[in-house]
Amino acid sequence: MTSPLRLVIPTLFTIAAAALLATTARAAPSTGSPFYGDTPDKNHPWAIHDQNRPQPKRVEPGTFSSATVPGKPPSDAIILFDGTAATLGKWESDAKPGVVAEPTKWIVKDGALECVPKSGYIRTKEQFGDCQLHIEWAAPTAVQGDSQGRGNSGVFLSGAVEVQVLDNYNNPTYADGFAASVYGTNPPLANALRAPGEFQVYDIIFRRPIYDNGKVVDPGYVTVFCNGVLVQDHTPLEGGGGHMKRTVAGPFPEKGPLKLQDHGNPVRFRNIWYRPLPTRSIIDGSNGFLTAEATTAKRAEIAAGIRADAAKLTGTAAMLRLAESLVYENDAATAAKVDALATAYVASLKTLTGPALEAKKDEAKSVLRALVYLAKFERLPATSAPKVALAEFSKAQGWDQEKK
Numbered sequence: 001m002t003s004p005l006r007l008v009i010p011t012l013f014t015i016a017a018a019a020l021l022a023t024t025a026r027a028a029p030s031t032g033s034p035f036y037g038d039t040p041d042k043n044h045p046w047a048i049h050d051q052n053r054p055q056p057k058r059v060e061p062g063t064f065s066s067a068t069v070p071g072k073p074p075s076d077a078i079i080l081f082d083g084t085a086a087t088l089g090k091w092e093s094d095a096k097p098g099v100v101a102e103p104t105k106w107i108v109k110d111g112a113l114e115c116v117p118k119s120g121y122i123r124t125k126e127q128f129g130d131c132q133l134h135i136e137w138a139a140p141t142a143v144q145g146d147s148q149g150r151g152n153s154g155v156f157l158s159g160a161v162e163v164q165v166l167d168n169y170n171n172p173t174y175a176d177g178f179a180a181s182v183y184g185t186n187p188p189l190a191n192a193l194r195a196p197g198e199f200q201v202y203d204i205i206f207r208r209p210i211y212d213n214g215k216v217v218d219p220g221y222v223t224v225f226c227n228g229v230l231v232q233d234h235t236p237l238e239g240g241g242g243h244m245k246r247t248v249a250g251p252f253p254e255k256g257p258l259k260l261q262d263h264g265n266p267v268r269f270r271n272i273w274y275r276p277l278p279t280r281s282i283i284d285g286s287n288g289f290l291t292a293e294a295t296t297a298k299r300a301e302i303a304a305g306i307r308a309d310a311a312k313l314t315g316t317a318a319m320l321r322l323a324e325s326l327v328y329e330n331d332a333a334t335a336a337k338v339d340a341l342a343t344a345y346v347a348s349l350k351t352l353t354g355p356a357l358e359a360k361k362d363e364a365k366s367v368l369r370a371l372v373y374l375a376k377f378e379r380l381p382a383t384s385a386p387k388v389a390l391a392e393f394s395k396a397q398g399w400d401q402e403k404k
C-alpha cells in the first residue's frame with residue numbers, strides 16, 4: 001500500500017498505522033473459523049465456537065429501581081403496568097370461565113396499582129407463557145394483622161402458580177406460604193424483604209411444565225430474586241402448589257394471564273413488565289433442551305442454509321462453504337460434490353508455478369485444512385483422494401514446515 005502521507009510524514013504515518021492495527025486487533029470480534037474445534041454431535045447442533053451460530057439479539061438494558069423511583073424496563077420488555085392509568089386497561093377482573101370479565105376495580109394511586117379489598121383478583125388481558133417477569137410491590141405502611149393476614153397478595157404465573165406476596169418483614173408464618181415462596185411448594189431461600197410501605201422487587205423466571213401425552217417432559221421451574229437476592233433457585237413446580245392441598249402435576253396451558261390476588265389487603269404494585277422466553281419444545285438450540293431427533297433436524301436446517309449460501313458463491317469460496325455444510329449434515333451427494341470440486345482444485349493448483357503458485361498458497365492451505373478436518377471427523381473418507389494429493393503437494397512445496 002502506498003500513501004502520499006507516507007512520503008511526507010513517514011514517522012506520523014508509521015505511528016498512525018501502528019495505532020490503527022492495534023485498534024483493529026483489539027476491536028475485531030473473534031468469530032472463530034470453520035473447520036476448527038469439535039463438530040456438532042447428537043445433542044449439539046452447533047460446533048464449538050461456531051461462526052455460523054447467530055449473534056445474540058441486541059437489548060438495550062434498563063435501569064434498576066430505587067426505593068422511591070421505579071427503574072426503566074429493558075428495550076424489549078412488554079409493559080403491563082407503568083404507573084399510569086393508561087396501562088390499567090391492560091387488566092380486567094378475574095371472571096370465572098364463561099363469565100364476561102369487567103374492568104378492574106383496583107385503582108391507580110401515586111404511580112401504583114392498588115388492590116381494593118373485596119373487589120376480587122385481577123388478571124392481564126394478555127396471555128403468555130415462559131417469561132422473565134419484573135414486578136414491584138409494597139405492603140401497607142400501617143401494619144395490620146399477622147401471619148397470612150398482613151399485606152397478603154400474590155403473583156400468579158400463567159394464572160396458576162403463586163409466588164407469594166406477603167409482609168413478612170417482621171411477621172412469621174408457615175414457611176411454604178412466606179413472601180417469595182412458591183406457595184404451598186417451596187419456601188424462599190432467604191427473607192430479603194424491606195420494611196412495609198417500601199417497594200419490594202421481584203424478578204422471576206418462569207418455565208411452565210411441559211407434558212407430552214400425559215408424560216412429563218419438563219416439570220416446569222420458577223426462579224425468583226427478591227430485592228436482588230436469590231430466593232427460588234430453579235424450583236421444580238410439582239404442579240404449582242395450592243392452599244391446603246397439593247396440586248397434582250399434569251398438563252399445563254401454554255399460555256395464561258398474569259393474575260394478582262385480592263387477599264383483603266391494599267397491597268400496591270408498580271413497574272410490571274415481562275419478556276417472553278424462547279420455548280423449549282422447538283429446535284432453536286437456545287437452551288440445550290434438544291433431543292437427538294431435534295438436534296438432527298436442526299443440523300439439517302443449518303446445513304441447508306449453508307448450501308443455499310454456497311450456491312450464491314463461486315470458485316474456491318463456494319467449494320469451502322459447501323464443505324462446511326458437511327460439518328452439520330453428512331450428505332452423500334454434497335460430499336461427492338466437494339470431493340469432485342477439490343479434485344479439480346488440486347489439479348488446477350498443480351499447473352501453477354512461481355509467483356502464481358505463491359499467490360495461491362494461503363488459499364491452498366485453507367482448503368487442505370478443511371479436507372483434513374472433514375476427514376478427521378469422518379465427513380470425508382480418511383483416504384479422500386484430493387486430501388491425500390493436496391497434502392503431498394503441500395509437503396513437496398515445504399508449506400507444511402511453515403509457521404501457521
Ligand code: MG
Pocket residue numbers: 152153154162164165261263
Ligand atoms: Mg397470597
